[in-house]
Amino acid sequence: MLNPEFKRNLWLQFSLHRLVATPILLALVFLAIQISGMVGELPKAGRILFIGIVWLWGTRNATSSIADELRDKTWDQQRMSALQPWAMTWGKLFGATSFNWYGGIICLLVILVTEFLTTVSLSERTPMLSMIAMGILMHAAAMAASVHIGIDKTIIQRGGISWCIVAMGLFARSWLAQLSSNTIVWWHMPYDRHSFLLASSLGFAVIAVFAAWRTMSNALQVRTIPWAWPLFACLFSLYCAGFYINAAMSHFLRIGLMVAMTMTYAALFSESHAISIWQRIVVRIQTRNWRGVVEQLPISITTVVLTFSFAVASFFVLPSFQQNNIQGIGQGLLDRVPGGRYLPIMMAFMLLRDVLVFLFFAFSFNPKRVVTTTLLYLVIINGLLPFLAKAMNLDTLAYFFVPFYSLHAGSIIIMIAQVAIAGALVVWQWSIQLKTNT
Amino acid sequence: MINISGLTFDYQGHRALHQVSFSIEKGSVTALVGPNGAGKTTLMRCIAGLETPLLGTITVADINVMEHPREVHRMLGYLSDFFGLYQELTVAQCFEYAAASQGVPEHSIQQAIQTTAYQLEISDRLHQATGSLSRGLRQRVAIGQAIIHSPKVLLLDEPASGLDPEARFSLALLFRKLQAEGMTLLVSSHILAELDEYSSHMLALRDGRILDYRALGDQAQRHAEPFKRMMIALAQPDKTLGAHLSSHAGVVLKTNSATHAEFDFSGEPAEQAALLSSMIASGFSVMCFTEHKENLQDSYLSSLKSRLGDEHA
Numbered sequence: 001m002l003n004p005e006f007k008r009n010l011w012l013q014f015s016l017h018r019l020v021a022t023p024i025l026l027a028l029v030f031l032a033i034q035i036s037g038m039v040g041e042l043p044k045a046g047r048i049l050f051i052g053i054v055w056l057w058g059t060r061n062a063t064s065s066i067a068d069e070l071r072d073k074t075w076d077q078q079r080m081s082a083l084q085p086w087a088m089t090w091g092k093l094f095g096a097t098s099f100n101w102y103g104g105i106i107c108l109l110v111i112l113v114t115e116f117l118t119t120v121s122l123s124e125r126t127p128m129l130s131m132i133a134m135g136i137l138m139h140a141a142a143m144a145a146s147v148h149i150g151i152d153k154t155i156i157q158r159g160g161i162s163w164c165i166v167a168m169g170l171f172a173r174s175w176l177a178q179l180s181s182n183t184i185v186w187w188h189m190p191y192d193r194h195s196f197l198l199a200s201s202l203g204f205a206v207i208a209v210f211a212a213w214r215t216m217s218n219a220l221q222v223r224t225i226p227w228a229w230p231l232f233a234c235l236f237s238l239y240c241a242g243f244y245i246n247a248a249m250s251h252f253l254r255i256g257l258m259v260a261m262t263m264t265y266a267a268l269f270s271e272s273h274a275i276s277i278w279q280r281i282v283v284r285i286q287t288r289n290w291r292g293v294v295e296q297l298p299i300s301i302t303t304v305v306l307t308f309s310f311a312v313a314s315f316f317v318l319p320s321f322q323q324n325n326i327q328g329i330g331q332g333l334l335d336r337v338p339g340g341r342y343l344p345i346m347m348a349f350m351l352l353r354d355v356l357v358f359l360f361f362a363f364s365f366n367p368k369r370v371v372t373t374t375l376l377y378l379v380i381i382n383g384l385l386p387f388l389a390k391a392m393n394l395d396t397l398a399y400f401f402v403p404f405y406s407l408h409a410g411s412i413i414i415m416i417a418q419v420a421i422a423g424a425l426v427v428w429q430w431s432i433q434l435k436t437n438t
Numbered sequence: 439m440i441n442i443s444g445l446t447f448d449y450q451g452h453r454a455l456h457q458v459s460f461s462i463e464k465g466s467v468t469a470l471v472g473p474n475g476a477g478k479t480t481l482m483r484c485i486a487g488l489e490t491p492l493l494g495t496i497t498v499a500d501i502n503v504m505e506h507p508r509e510v511h512r513m514l515g516y517l518s519d520f521f522g523l524y525q526e527l528t529v530a531q532c533f534e535y536a537a538a539s540q541g542v543p544e545h546s547i548q549q550a551i552q553t554t555a556y557q558l559e560i561s562d563r564l565h566q567a568t569g570s571l572s573r574g575l576r577q578r579v580a581i582g583q584a585i586i587h588s589p590k591v592l593l594l595d596e597p598a599s600g601l602d603p604e605a606r607f608s609l610a611l612l613f614r615k616l617q618a619e620g621m622t623l624l625v626s627s628h629i630l631a632e633l634d635e636y637s638s639h640m641l642a643l644r645d646g647r648i649l650d651y652r653a654l655g656d657q658a659q660r661h662a663e664p665f666k667r668m669m670i671a672l673a674q675p676d677k678t679l680g681a682h683l684s685s686h687a688g689v690v691l692k693t694n695s696a697t698h699a700e701f702d703f704s705g706e707p708a709e710q711a712a713l714l715s716s717m718i719a720s721g722f723s724v725m726c727f728t729e730h731k732e733n734l735q736d737s738y739l740s741s742l743k744s745r746l747g748d749e750h751a
Contacts, residue, residue, distance in 0.1 A: 004538035008524070011531055073522030076488055077583065080511045081539035221487055221507035276448045279492050296490075365451045436451050 003087050005078075009065070009095025018099060026106050046111035047131070050104050054135040056166055058100035062139035063161050065096035066146035078220075085217040089143075093212060097139050104135065127194060133201035138169045140208035147215040149270050173197075187242040200239075207232060225291075229267065229299040230306045233260045253317060257310040257344055260303045261351050267300035268355060269371045273362040275433050304355055311348035315341055342412055346404065349415040354378060356422035363429040365436075439464040439591060439622040440485060445494035447480050447646075454480040455491070455646045462624065462639070467617050469633035469654075470626040471738050472643035478626045479519055481643065482593045485624070486516045498591055512541060515589035519596045519626075521580040525569030529560060529579050532568055533586055540587035554582045557612055559605075573600040581609070585616065592616065594625045598632050610635040630735040642738050649742060665690070665704040670717070671726035672697045682720060686713055700730060 026049065033045050069075040078088065094101070111128060142165045149161070184196045191199075214228050237256035244251045277296060284292035358374045361367065382402060389398035403411040440462040447455040454477045462468050470478050483489040485496055487507030496503040498510045524532055533551040542550050555561040558578040563571065568579055577600045585592060598606045613623055613636040624641075627633050634654075642649035672679060675696035684691050688705035703710060714727050 001538065001544040004535055007538070008527070008531075008535045012524070012526055072525065073518070073520050074524060075522075076486075076516070076518055077522070077536070078539075079488060080486060080514065080516055082508075082512050082541040083539050221511075274450055276450065276492065279448060280490060283492060367450060433451060 003083075003091040003095075005083060005088050005091025006095040006098075007091075009091065010098055013095070013099040014102075019102075022099075022103050023106055026103065026110075030110055042114040043111045046107045046114070050107040050111075050131060050135075053107065054097075054100050054104035054131075055138055055169065058097040058104070058135060059138045059142045059166050061096045061100060062093065062142040063146050065092040065143060066150070070150070081220075083220075085220050085222055086213055088220060089209070089213045089216045092216075093136075093139055093143055093209070097135075101135075104132075108132075127197070130194070130198040130201040133198065133205045134169060134173060137201060137205040137208045138165050140205065140212045141165045141169075144208060144211040144215045145270070147212070147219050150219065173201075185243075185245065188246075207235070223295045225294050226297055226299045226302050229263070230260070230302045233263050233303055233306055250317065253310055253314045253344075257307060257314060257347065260307040260310055261347065264300050264303040264307060264351055264355070267298070267303060268358055269374075271298050271300060273298060273300075273359055273370075274367065275363045275430070278359075278363075278430075279434075300355065304351060307351050308348045311344035314344035342408065343404075345412055346415050349412065349419055353415070353419045353422050356419065356426050357381075360422065360425045360429050363426065363433055365433075439466075439499060440624070441495075441497045442485070443495050445481070445484060445491050445496065447477070447484060447489065447491045449480075453646055455484070458494070458643075458646070458648055460641060460648060460651050462622060462641075464622055465617060465620050466638045467613060467623040467625065467636050468639040468641050469630070469637035470624055470641050470643065471628075471630060471633065472649070475645075476643040477646040478643055479595055480646075482516070482595055482624065482626065485591075486514055486593055487511060488516075513590040515584035515587065515592045517580055517584045517592075517594045517597055519599075521577075523568040523576055523579055523583075526567060528565050528567055529555070529571075529582075530564040532579055533564075533582055536583035537586045542587050550586050550588075554586045557585075557615075558582050559608060574602055574605055577601055578605065588619075588621075590620075590622065592621055592623045594623065596627055597625060598627060598629065606632055607635075630738060634735070640738065642742070644742070650738075665702040667692070667730040668701055668703045668710075669726065669728055669730035670699050670701075670724060673723040673725040676722055679722065682717070682722070686716070689713070 029049070030042060030045065033042055038045075066075075069078055081088070083091070108128060142161055145161045145165065182193045183190045184193055185191075186196065211228065211232070214224060217224055234256065237252055237259045240259070241251040241255045277298065281293055281296050284290075284296060354374070357377060358370065361370045361373045361377075386398040386401040389395070389401065400414055403414040442461070443459045445455050445458040446453070458477075458481065470481070472478055480489065484491050485498065485503065487503045487510050490504065499513060501509050503510045524535070527535070530551055533554055534547055537547045537550045538544070551564070552561070555564055558581060560575060560578050560582070563575060568576060571579065577597070581594070581597055584594070598609055601609060610632070613625070617623060617636070617638070625633060625637070637654055639652065640654050641651045670679070670683070677696050679696060679699055680691055680694035683689050683694070683699055683701055688703055688709060690702040690704075692700045692702060694700070703713070705713070714724065717724050717727070
């Protein structure tokens with residue numbers, strides 16, 4: 001039997017009119033280019049149309065495959081269906097974008113035929129495959145993010161996710177494409193640029209599809225342990241660290257710290273941290289249901305733990321951030337970070353403080369606009385207050401707010417004190433909520 | 439069929455369910471009643487495995503909902519209060535999708551569509567887009583989607599909302615038929631008279647707590663209780679009505695005034711006739727003497743009164 005979700009999407013995506021009109025419309029566009037005497041431009045036009053139809057429009061449709069269910073209140077029906085998460089995932093992933101692939105395949109055929117006529121070598125055709133992989137990557141990433149955010153319909157309906165994913169995809173691709181050399185050195189090994197781009201696109205496409213399946217599993221109430229998110233952080237760090245000339249463990253740890261922190265903020269601001277979720281975790285701790293604890297744990301917490309792991313490893317492995325001779329892609333970015341072996345630990349504690357500030361607002365009675373409120377207060381703590389203190393020559397006070405000005409063991413104590421204050425506020429908020437509920 | 443123990447559910451700053459425990463028998467139709475905000479929808483969503491409670495256990499056919507929600511979903515049908523339909527699909531396509539996604543074998547899907555459409559009297563609408571249907575017809579399609587895979591347990595949140603009286607009557611017949619086929623139903627509604635037509639049990643919730651859970655109806659009551667509720671009304675007021683009734687063996691007075699009284703009577707039909715004769719012989723102007731059948735509304739209100747009385751006491 002055909003996957004019911006895929007079939008339903010085909011019903012929605014295709015009509016006789018769409019089936020007939022699309023090839024005619026595309027044919028007219030290509031004909032217009034040929035008549036205007038730009039036959040050589042046909043592959044380029046095909047690529048642009050493919051990007052528009054598959055990457056941009058398709059990503060939008062992949063997001064809509066979840067947003068529409070939420071908007072039309074059919075999501076619960078899907079969550080209760082007997083379909084397995086994988087069937088639901090691929091049914092949506094390729095069903096909701098089926099019309100885009102229909103148009104995209106026509107564009108690819110035009111590119112293939114015109115390139116064949118202009119005898120382009122096989123090696124130069126690999127970008128076409130990587131374009132397909134990029135399409136799948138963007139669709140799957142958009143779907144995974146939509147399911148993950150899920151409840152916050154407004155973000156999805158505004159198409160924020162689609163444009164975010166497309167922008168990131170285009171940025172990453174153009175960054176790799178702008179490398180002047182035809183050879184990319186990755187973990188000391190030279191690779192053909194096109195092959196590397198294709199392998200990267202395929203690899204990340206597989207990871208994105210996996211992520212879509214994992215998030216769908218959670219939405220369909222299949223219990224999972226959140227190992228995939230921190231594992232991706234490690235893999236991505238490993239991938240990025242490979243671009244350094246003389247890439248080594250030190251680069252991996254350094255990048256890992258940054259990636260884990262960034263992913264923590266991304267997850268923290270996108271997933272629900274309602275007090276009820278944390279109450280369930282506490283109850284499971286009290287009943288020693290450790291598997292239940294891990295199943296309920298928000299994924300941002302896993303990368304907080306990973307951040308501390310990277311920070312501690314960096315503390316012991318690296319004598320100092322500044323003592324490393326950083327070369328290669330990304331050179332300069334980390335050089336500008338004020339040095340000191342305490343920096344990784346400081347950053348990990350800063351992340352923990354920010355998570356606690358977020359939880360303080362998330363546990364409040366009216367937890368709307370938690371993200372914007374948290375960001376506002378973090379700007380005040382990290383920017384406005386130290387600036388005012390500095391302006392009034394109160395350097396000691398400024399140092400208490402931002403103990404990064406000069407790093408030593410005392411800086412860590414100040415940061416731990418900030419964490420303790422934020423933690424106390426969370427406990428206070430928690431106790432108020434518990435009193436109200438009971 | 440459904441066993442719930444110590445179910446507690448919290449929303450932000452508000453406890454929706456407080457240590458709720460009850461068991462629903464297989465093949466029963468339980469009316470879930472209570473005011474707005476009582477926790478009815480939350481309870482249904484917890485049973486459906488759509489929400490994770492703070493505490494407690496829920497089993498459906500001996501399967502733990504929290505541990506194995508997917509297994510439970512296969513035997514459940516759920517109609518949400520705020521259901522949605524695929525507006526651009528036809529009724530037949532909606533039914534086909536619901537059946538296929540609930541694991542109905544391919545060769546049985548067309549038959550299931552026809553049967554469901556017939557049961558809900560929408561066979562003539564199968565090829566119409568759901569977006570063009572009226573509120574009542576959309577409600578029927580949503581119910582059809584919930585029952586097309588013949589679930590063992592059916593959870594219905596306000597199923598008759600938006601239906602005309604004729605459709606409500608048909609729905610009551612359908613629920614009775616599903617019950618007769620062995621399905622267990624949990625139905626929530628604010629319209630108690632409508633639930634009265636097909637419910638065998640009542641589960642009353644208030645402020646997230648169980649107010650009452652009991653069997654309803656003559657048959658159940660007769661088995662459970664050795665008396666029946668009687669009502670007497672007089673054309674002329676008589677202040678001795680209550681005292682006279684109380685003096686009779688087998689009478690337990692419940693409410694009384696100078697013109698009206700309700701009492702539990704535990705005697706045989708002959709004794710009931712003798713009581714009436716004695717009332718007339720004593721000069722009471724009896725204009726009505728009948729068994730008082732408690733409907734769902736009465737049950738709910740008496741439960742509410744009793745609970746409030748306990749709280750005040």
